Amino acid sequence: MGELAEQLRGVVAGPVLEPGDDGFAGEVTGFNLAATHRPEVVVGLTSEADAVAVVQVAASSGSTVHVLATGHGVPDVTGGILVTTSRMTGVSIDGRVARINAGCQWAEVVSAAAPHGLAPITGASDAVGCIGYTLGGGLGPLARTYGFSSDWARGFRVVTASGQAVTASADENADLFWALRGGKGGFGIVTSMDFELVELSTLYGGSVFFDAEYIAPVLTAWAAWTSSLPETANSSAVILRLPPLEFIPAPLRGKTVLSVRFAFVGDPAEGKRLFQPVRDAGPTLIDGVGEMPASDIALIHNDPKEPTPAWDRGLMLTSLSAEFVEAFLDVVGPEREVPLVAVELRHLGGATARDVPGGSAVGGRGGAATMTMIGVPDPSLFEKVLPATVDGVLERLEPFVSAETTVNFAGGFALPGSYQASWPPATFSRLAELRAAYDPDQLFPYGPMP
Numbered sequence: 001m002g003e004l005a006e007q008l009r010g011v012v013a014g015p016v017l018e019p020g021d022d023g024f025a026g027e028v029t030g031f032n033l034a035a036t037h038r039p040e041v042v043v044g045l046t047s048e049a050d051a052v053a054v055v056q057v058a059a060s061s062g063s064t065v066h067v068l069a070t071g072h073g074v075p076d077v078t079g080g081i082l083v084t085t086s087r088m089t090g091v092s093i094d095g096r097v098a099r100i101n102a103g104c105q106w107a108e109v110v111s112a113a114a115p116h117g118l119a120p121i122t123g124a125s126d127a128v129g130c131i132g133y134t135l136g137g138g139l140g141p142l143a144r145t146y147g148f149s150s151d152w153a154r155g156f157r158v159v160t161a162s163g164q165a166v167t168a169s170a171d172e173n174a175d176l177f178w179a180l181r182g183g184k185g186g187f188g189i190v191t192s193m194d195f196e197l198v199e200l201s202t203l204y205g206g207s208v209f210f211d212a213e214y215i216a217p218v219l220t221a222w223a224a225w226t227s228s229l230p231e232t233a234n235s236s237a238v239i240l241r242l243p244p245l246e247f248i249p250a251p252l253r254g255k256t257v258l259s260v261r262f263a264f265v266g267d268p269a270e271g272k273r274l275f276q277p278v279r280d281a282g283p284t285l286i287d288g289v290g291e292m293p294a295s296d297i298a299l300i301h302n303d304p305k306e307p308t309p310a311w312d313r314g315l316m317l318t319s320l321s322a323e324f325v326e327a328f329l330d331v332v333g334p335e336r337e338v339p340l341v342a343v344e345l346r347h348l349g350g351a352t353a354r355d356v357p358g359g360s361a362v363g364g365r366g367g368a369a370t371m372t373m374i375g376v377p378d379p380s381l382f383e384k385v386l387p388a389t390v391d392g393v394l395e396r397l398e399p400f401v402s403a404e405t406t407v408n409f410a411g412g413f414a415l416p417g418s419y420q421a422s423w424p425p426a427t428f429s430r431l432a433e434l435r436a437a438y439d440p441d442q443l444f445p446y447g448p449m450p
């Protein structure tokens with residue numbers, strides 16, 4: 001047993017595993033099966049005290065600390081100590097605020113909040129980890145109505161490089177609180193988050209699907225329609241190239257289709273009226289938009305939950321103009337053969353454009369839409385074929401790409417400049433200063449992948 005593992009075993013309650021130990025491979029594997037984590041040691045955290053002990057050992061031994069929650073977005077970890085948070089589940093609700101432990105996924109918070117007529121502002125998938133997602137800002141199916149998810153964070157418990165657990169909120173360590181609402185990594189291990197819930201029981205929402213021949217007219221109509229929507233209406237559109245597999249609904253199996261998603265907060269009759277132009281734009285293969293419990297929000301996008309090799313690139317757009325749609329269809333439309341299972345556009349604006357009182361570090365408030373390209377889940381394509389595909393797409397779309405993006409959509413900083421572009425320049429500089437102040441020896445390394 002190595003010295004580092006020996007020291008850790010003496011001070012933490014959770015498992016401490018080295019490469020080759022039984023359980024090591026399972027402990028370092030998350031949602032993205034293409035990520036390969038090779039830390040010196042992995043520690044399964046069970047409490048804040050464990051997190052404190054790990055950081056103290058790392059500081060005294062000159063090691064580094066990396067955090068793995070669900071593995072939806074962690075870049076490859078090589079060396080150092082990897083801490084996993086999956087054992088630290090549990091949500092408690094006090095009035096309108098949920099205390100969310102480090103290992104929680106959104107599904108747990110949604111279930112705990114629903115009986116109170118409350119809902120968290122989540123991402124598209126309820127299997128994403130609440131903390132990692134919110135540290136990056138977080139844009140979900142209700143973003144135009146309620147803003148970035150980080151706008152609803154009210155406080156964090158975080159173990160910083162000093163080896164102490166501190167509270168970061170508007171009243172305590174306000175600079176750290178500012179940074180954790182959107183600044184993402186490099187500040188410590190968050191052990192819990194206080195998160196304000198909204199009163200919300202039902203939505204008018206879901207998704208509709210159109211066959212390949214209607215993609216061009218429907219997408220053109222959709223993009224024009226988004227400019228007329230109030231902030232209570234949220235929508236995204238995605239071109240899906242679906243494999244001929246059993247689990248895919250028969251009308252969609254093996255086809256290239258367009259899915260338009262909708263989420264409206266308010267009177268369902270008004271939601272129905274607002275959505276009518278999309279229904280009128282072409283015949284639907286499946287129409288799954290209607291009144292729904294807010295706790296079913298993850299069904300709107302229906303993201304995969306089972307671990308898979310995953311590769312994606314994302315960015316923000318300056319507009320969803322007719323010129324953009326034409327160029328978009330030209331490069332990723334149904335006539336093109338591209339190895340992308342999904343190319344998604346999410347309409348932004350509304351509350352995403354407004355900062356919170358006191359400010360926060362989130363990037364991308366100026367973006368008109370997000371665009372995400374998800375590759376065919378075949379790791380043999382990840383190194384060359386998919387990057388070359390995306391380069392080709394972006395060459396054509398360059399006039400419409402925003403100079404800013406937001407970190408959760410930056411795809412692991414793999415597009416040139418996407419690390420800096422994930423925050424406005426002044427925010428980027430302030431984050432760098434705060435990282436240097438809170439973690440002068442880079443115990444929690446964070447930045448572009450090599």
Ligand SMILES: Cc1cc2nc3c(=O)[nH]c(=O)nc-3n(C[C@H](O)[C@H](O)[C@H](O)COP(=O)(O)OP(=O)(O)OC[C@H]3O[C@@H](n4cnc5c(N)ncnc54)[C@H](O)[C@@H]3O)c2cc1C
Nearest residue numbers: 069070071072073074123124129132133138139185190408
């Ligand atoms: C299928 C899918 C759907 C997604 N949908 C959305 C979406 O709708 N909106 C959106 O904004 N993003 C979305 N994302 C991106 C997602 O929010 C990020 O990948 C996020 O980082 C995932 O966090 P995690 O904790 O689940 O994952 P992990 O990969 O385990 O963690 C990612 C990073 O979060 C940080 N982190 C996690 N936990 C802690 C902690 N306790 N303390 C300190 N740092 C921590 C670390 O920096 C870590 O490297 C999606 C990703 C996928 C794969």
